[in-house]
Amino acid sequence: xxxxxxxxxxxxxxxxxxxxxxxxxxxxxxxxxxxxxxxxxxxxxxxxxxxxxxxxxxxxxxxxxxxxxxxxxxxxxxxxxxxxxxxxxxxxxxxxxxxxxxxxxxxxxxxxxxxxxxxxxxxxxxxxxxxxxxxxxxxxxxxxxxxxxxxxxxxxxxxxxxxxxxxxxxxxxxxxxxxxxxxxxxxxxxxxxxx
Amino acid sequence: xxxxxxxxxxxxxxxxxxxxxxxxxxxxxxxxxxxxxxxxxxxxxxxxxxxxxxxxxxxxxxxxxxxxxxxxxxxxxxxxxxxxxxxxxxxxxxxxxxxxxxxxxxxxxxxxxxxxxxxxxxxxxxxxxxxxxxxxxxxxxxxxxxxxxxxxxxxxxxxxxxxxxxxxxxxxxxxxxxxxxxxxxxxxxxxxxxx
Numbered sequence: 001x002x003x004x005x006x007x008x009x010x011x012x013x014x015x016x017x018x019x020x021x022x023x024x025x026x027x028x029x030x031x032x033x034x035x036x037x038x039x040x041x042x043x044x045x046x047x048x049x050x051x052x053x054x055x056x057x058x059x060x061x062x063x064x065x066x067x068x069x070x071x072x073x074x075x076x077x078x079x080x081x082x083x084x085x086x087x088x089x090x091x092x093x094x095x096x097x098x099x100x101x102x103x104x105x106x107x108x109x110x111x112x113x114x115x116x117x118x119x120x121x122x123x124x125x126x127x128x129x130x131x132x133x134x135x136x137x138x139x140x141x142x143x144x145x146x147x148x149x150x151x152x153x154x155x156x157x158x159x160x161x162x163x164x165x166x167x168x169x170x171x172x173x174x175x176x177x178x179x180x181x182x183x184x185x186x187x188x189x190x191x192x193x194x195x
Numbered sequence: 196x197x198x199x200x201x202x203x204x205x206x207x208x209x210x211x212x213x214x215x216x217x218x219x220x221x222x223x224x225x226x227x228x229x230x231x232x233x234x235x236x237x238x239x240x241x242x243x244x245x246x247x248x249x250x251x252x253x254x255x256x257x258x259x260x261x262x263x264x265x266x267x268x269x270x271x272x273x274x275x276x277x278x279x280x281x282x283x284x285x286x287x288x289x290x291x292x293x294x295x296x297x298x299x300x301x302x303x304x305x306x307x308x309x310x311x312x313x314x315x316x317x318x319x320x321x322x323x324x325x326x327x328x329x330x331x332x333x334x335x336x337x338x339x340x341x342x343x344x345x346x347x348x349x350x351x352x353x354x355x356x357x358x359x360x361x362x363x364x365x366x367x368x369x370x371x372x373x374x375x376x377x378x379x380x381x382x383x384x385x386x387x388x389x390x
Binding site: 061065069163167168169181184185188 | 358361362
């Protein structure tokens with residue numbers, strides 16, 4: 001069965017999921033589908049002009065501590081970004097347009113590392129380019145291709161589809177008709193995909 | 196070490212935690228402190244006039260399905276209440292005033308079963324009384340004692356303390372200075388309390 005991984009590059013809890021999902025899913029013999037989308041439009045439709053972690057400080061304070069504990073437990077490096085949430089628009093367009101390429105998993109992990117380990121500005125074109133595990137020449141054409149109207153429409157389509165599927169946060173996992181939300185539901189989603 | 200269980204009788208995810216916490220904590224040799232509180236004032240301070248699960252339908256739809264899956268996995272009976280959230284004020288006053296009695300765990304479980312298995316109105320005095328694992332005569336005096344100004348102040352104090360501790364939802368678990376939020380963090384909180 002297929003497992004769809006719906007993620008957003010600015011999302012904190014998407015980071016620990018992105019770092020382990022390929023290995024976990026491969027071990028389970030399940031096929032993984034990369035589904036980048038944008039949370040901003042979803043938050044806006046709920047009346048939020050910012051991440052709920054910024055709008056509700058108690059929730060935000062908890063999230064940063066919780067994420068720190070999760071990463072420590074998994075021996076995963078983590079540095080709190082100085083800007084949150086970062087704008088992952090260009091990186092998401094690349095991931096969306098090239099979601100079936102064999103370098104996609106590595107690219108996704110590199111972008112999350114740039115944001116949550118190296119505190120880099122992932123909205124910057126050169127930072128996104130440096131996350132592509134390809135030669136400079138190929139990287140340039142991949143970025144250009146990701147900025148076409150067609151590629152922009154692909155990402156908008158993913159974000160609209162997310163809403164239609166009942167997605168309201170990231171990471172989310174979809175297996176058949178079942179939605180699982182949050183890094184702590186990844187194992188359960190994989191179990192479901194084996195049924 | 197002590198583990199504080201902060202719960203609210205109307206809260207959906209508090210239900211599966213309440214049903215298993217005594218057994219899990221006892222097995223671990225950790226001492227359990229029952230901390231009933233009210234979510235209503237916390238939600239109000241965030242500008243919400245209702246449960247976020249009602250205000251944000253996508254979140255609410257997900258929660259009901261997630262809870263159903265959790266209960267099925269644990270072979271825990273569950274029926275979606277016809278009223279949500281139910282008013283657990285009186286039950287919380289009882290649990291707060293008598294939190295150190297040896298019948299507290301059973302009373303708490305009975306109230307959660309009334310709400311999430313039997314679909315009973317837990318704001319009703321007779322329903323609360325029927326949840327007390329005591330003789331009718333004792334039950335009546337316990338209810339009266341829970342309705343005094345002193346008992347009301349005790350619960351208000353718990354709810355104020357919850358905010359000061361950074362609590363923003365239920366269930367929450369506090370071990371030393373660490374806050375853990377959500378039924379899915381109970382095992383982690385117990386591990387922490389063993390350190």
